[in-house]
Amino acid sequence: MCDSVTNIKIAGLGGMGVLTATQILAEVLFRQGWDVKKAEVHGMSQRGGSICSDVRFGKRVFSPMIPEGEVDYLVLFQEDQRALYARDSSSKTVVIGASCVDASRLASKKALNVAMLGVLSRRLDAPAALWMDVIRATLPPRLHAANEAAFELGRQTVRD
Amino acid sequence: MERRFLMGNEAVALGALHQGAARGTGYPGTPSSEILEYFSGFGGAAEWAPNEKVAAEVALGVAFAGVRAFVTMKHVGLNVAADVLFTAAYSGVDGALVFVVADDPGLASSQNEQDSRRYAVAAGVPMLEPSDSQEAYDYTRLAFDVSERWKLPVILRLTTRVCHSGTIVAPRAPVAELPEAHFERNIPHRVMVPAHARAAHRRLRQKLAEIVEWNEREGPNELVEGSGDLGVIASGVAYQHAREAAKDASFFKVGMSYPLPMRAILSFAASVKRCVVIEENDPYLADAVRAAGGRIESAPELYRFGELDVGRVRRIFRGDVSPEPAAQRGKPPQLCAGCPHRTVFEILKRHDCIVAGDIGCYTLGALEPLAAMDTQICMGASIGVGLGLRHVLPRKEAKRVVSVIGDSTFVHSGLTGLAEMAYNVPSTGHVLLILDNATTAMTGQQEHPGTGRLLNRAPTNTLDYARVAEAMNIPYVEVYDPVAEADAFESALLRALERDELTVLIARRPCILSVARQRAEPANQG
Numbered sequence: 001m002c003d004s005v006t007n008i009k010i011a012g013l014g015g016m017g018v019l020t021a022t023q024i025l026a027e028v029l030f031r032q033g034w035d036v037k038k039a040e041v042h043g044m045s046q047r048g049g050s051i052c053s054d055v056r057f058g059k060r061v062f063s064p065m066i067p068e069g070e071v072d073y074l075v076l077f078q079e080d081q082r083a084l085y086a087r088d089s090s091s092k093t094v095v096i097g098a099s100c101v102d103a104s105r106l107a108s109k110k111a112l113n114v115a116m117l118g119v120l121s122r123r124l125d126a127p128a129a130l131w132m133d134v135i136r137a138t139l140p141p142r143l144h145a146a147n148e149a150a151f152e153l154g155r156q157t158v159r160d
Numbered sequence: 161m162e163r164r165f166l167m168g169n170e171a172v173a174l175g176a177l178h179q180g181a182a183r184g185t186g187y188p189g190t191p192s193s194e195i196l197e198y199f200s201g202f203g204g205a206a207e208w209a210p211n212e213k214v215a216a217e218v219a220l221g222v223a224f225a226g227v228r229a230f231v232t233m234k235h236v237g238l239n240v241a242a243d244v245l246f247t248a249a250y251s252g253v254d255g256a257l258v259f260v261v262a263d264d265p266g267l268a269s270s271q272n273e274q275d276s277r278r279y280a281v282a283a284g285v286p287m288l289e290p291s292d293s294q295e296a297y298d299y300t301r302l303a304f305d306v307s308e309r310w311k312l313p314v315i316l317r318l319t320t321r322v323c324h325s326g327t328i329v330a331p332r333a334p335v336a337e338l339p340e341a342h343f344e345r346n347i348p349h350r351v352m353v354p355a356h357a358r359a360a361h362r363r364l365r366q367k368l369a370e371i372v373e374w375n376e377r378e379g380p381n382e383l384v385e386g387s388g389d390l391g392v393i394a395s396g397v398a399y400q401h402a403r404e405a406a407k408d409a410s411f412f413k414v415g416m417s418y419p420l421p422m423r424a425i426l427s428f429a430a431s432v433k434r435c436v437v438i439e440e441n442d443p444y445l446a447d448a449v450r451a452a453g454g455r456i457e458s459a460p461e462l463y464r465f466g467e468l469d470v471g472r473v474r475r476i477f478r479g480d481v482s483p484e485p486a487a488q489r490g491k492p493p494q495l496c497a498g499c500p501h502r503t504v505f506e507i508l509k510r511h512d513c514i515v516a517g518d519i520g521c522y523t524l525g526a527l528e529p530l531a532a533m534d535t536q537i538c539m540g541a542s543i544g545v546g547l548g549l550r551h552v553l554p555r556k557e558a559k560r561v562v563s564v565i566g567d568s569t570f571v572h573s574g575l576t577g578l579a580e581m582a583y584n585v586p587s588t589g590h591v592l593l594i595l596d597n598a599t600t601a602m603t604g605q606q607e608h609p610g611t612g613r614l615l616n617r618a619p620t621n622t623l624d625y626a627r628v629a630e631a632m633n634i635p636y637v638e639v640y641d642p643v644a645e646a647d648a649f650e651s652a653l654l655r656a657l658e659r660d661e662l663t664v665l666i667a668r669r670p671c672i673l674s675v676a677r678q679r680a681e682p683a684n685q686g
Contacts, residue, residue: 036165036327037326041269048494062401063397065469067469067470
């Protein structure tokens, strides 16, 4: 359907870089020319607590929040959080968990968020170069090398 | 101009910049905090004030000088600034004054779900309600226009999902010509003694009568023609949810929610078979339309609680009043590992203190397993509530009462509480703990008058809490590092609880997050 919207939920704990990953993802989709909306929660709900954000894209998106049961891709930085998003998901939801990434090969544990984007990127049709541009535009220069490597690591992860 | 992907708060900041705001003021509060930070980042003149009332007063002064000002706050901040709002509505302004107020339906990070639309009605000031970042940008610019045209403060009402959602924005060219600040004496308009205020009240009502006509004719309201079977009246982000939930319906989107374009709304309601009002928080629109004789349906009472989403709006359309599944609760927020507040609450718990608490990260001290805070109501309440308890509790219990307040909250609303403590002294004395982590931590480590740095991190004066307490003649004022000097701090607390006198204990140790941030920030920002 031409008016279909793709829904991606990124979830983890406060401090794991959920918001940064969301920002990069939304910007990539925006630069591809989609209508994009994202929704996230700040403040009291962070501080190490469970946190998630929604990114939606398509020809036209209305609500910034993914309706119940309509998540297409659930990206979990911490797999034990999965049960929290049971109602958001359906049998069609593709779950991308942190175990997709070999964390021992990450130069920095903090770059897990970008590695997860690398895994997700295989499901979306944006070119790797665009992802790299946005990663560099979003993160400070001293983090570029570690995050570019993390993205590549995630992107090369073989899908099951 | 090139389209950009912006958060709602960022879009407000850009709108203010493009509309030539001479100064933005405010006090941090989720979900409004980033607006001034973005505005400053864009090159605008922005400041954190000690609290929302002072911020609004500074902004009013800017607007009295004939230029454009805005003040940002969360919904409960408007309670603090309400004194300014109500009478600034009478005095009016010379330039422009926009109150940017962010409501938090669903309580993502707040102590209540109050609906700021009631303030627009109560104070008699126009209110605009954007539903996404594009409108956040457009309505910010429009708010300055409306304010300048009618010489009235205007409220831009945001909600969490508008502030913290990102959507695409097509900015317009910035205004080319800006007014220059100047002072023109106008005592009858700016000195609100009764004789002047009587006339000012009439002027206010006259302006509102003009604005309602403007809103009917050319206000930022939108008609979407769809099926005649279902019509929806909606505002804010609820409109976006409803568009998705009822793709074929007709819509009347309310952009200016006070004063309402009631003729247009009633004619829309009459044009469809079934008309449903979809709104978050209070049934403000529904009540107003009904009072004007409109035949509408509105959400059952259960949808008044929490924020709306597409699923809930679908249920409202179906008239579903069955109990909703309980929200999934994940890992709750907690004090960070290494947070200096932890030690303090462990000590308070160990001695079974009755803790009158306050608003900030340290409110997390109320959660299990610490469970070491007994009250939390509003900014600054720790001191007054603690004193009230001390005044009436039996001596044995009164002796266990401690007021706990953070540094930013102390500057915001604790100074007057401390004056009360020094003035109306309970017979058992009292103990005030100021948890000084040198930042406004909860909302994202903003500066305040006690940190010695401005919003843009440039150096300025530093308020000294100990000397303030001494100046108020508090007999015991002591400062400890609650982690490095945990034992000394604990003994000092015990001594303070023992004697029937007033003590201010300052637990001073920087927030671990802000230490990390300051290390990461380039030195040239210092």
